[in-house]
Amino acid sequence: MSKHVVWGVAALALCAVVPAGAADLPVKAVKAPVVAVPPSPFDIAFGAAIMNDYVFRGVTQSDHKPSVAAYFEPRYNITPNLQLYAGISGESIKFANDAAAEIDFYGGVRPTIGPFAFDVGFWYYYYPGGTCFAGTPACPATIPNGNVAKADASFWEVYGKVTYTIGDVALGANEYYSPNFLNTGAWGNYLSGTIKYTAPERFALGPFGWYISGEFGRQWLGTSDAFYGTTIASPAGGGPFPNGIDYADYNTWNVGVGLTYKVFTLDLRYSDTDLSKADCNAFTSDPTATFDGSFSPINPTGVGSKWCGATFIAKLSADLTLGSLK
Secondary structure (H helix, E strand, O other): OOHHHHHHHHHHHHHHHOOOOHHHOOOOOOOOOOOOOOOOOEEEEEEEEEEOOOEEOOEEOOOOOOEEEEEEEEEEEEEOOEEEEEEEEEEOOOOOOOOOOEEEEEEEEEEEEOOEEEEEEEEEEEOOOOOOEOOEOOEOOOOOOOOOEOOOOOEEEEEEEEEEEEOOEEEEEEEEEEOOHHHOOOOEEEEEEEEEEEOOHHHOEOOEEEEEEEEEEEEEEOEOOHHHOEOOOOOOOOOOEOOOOEOOOEEEEEEEEEEEEOOEEEEEEEEEEOOOHHHHHHHHOOOOOEEOOOOEOOEOOOEEOOOOOOEEEEEEEEEEEOHHHO
């Protein structure tokens, strides 16, 4: 056999045992990893409510009549445990000065540390469209029962809140301070404690969740300016106080139950204070108050108000966020 034939057979044999080149190998497709899009740090909370009585710290703001409310609150989450927020809300009211509505502007920061949720911020209460009632040349309109009211009741507060959650129970403490509460000239300081039990899913009432909650608070008040002062001595042994009256401090409390369904909440609540009708009248200038012999050292007229008494509140609200709609 010639050398050329031998080398040819050897070359064919070598080709049979050497793997094919990379270009001839079948290629298995590899899927690109799915990269999760991080959630937007921006969100918006908004909602509305209707209630049979708008009560603020134990005192009706709507003359024990129905009220509607709505709010809009943009939020920015710096981290999952630190949120900035600002908002605007509005409620229908019935004030002594016949203000058209309550418009609130607020903002703050909400840090969360373990089971503790904090909330620190600023709140401005704006009451447009008010009328001055005093029966003076500068303020000629009068209230038949003799009470007086400034045209502007707007004021601001700073506040701090903390909520501690353990299991299904949340315990809270709240502190609000204003140097000029309701533009009366008197400072105001409100401190309260809250408790809320939210039933777990296994205790749901069919499609409804539910909770029980309560609050006990104390409102401290300073001395008004001369506009709300009195030149009349009280049969109860007080006055006259021409430079302003020292409003009575008072306790307030509420307790209630709520039913929840998706974004809806029905809250049924009992609210009360320990303010007497006489001191309530001096504080609120209630235009619907009538003479009933309710005298106190700071209320020489004997006119008593029911704006600070016991009341039942039924409130239906809807609360949601833009993120929850996506």
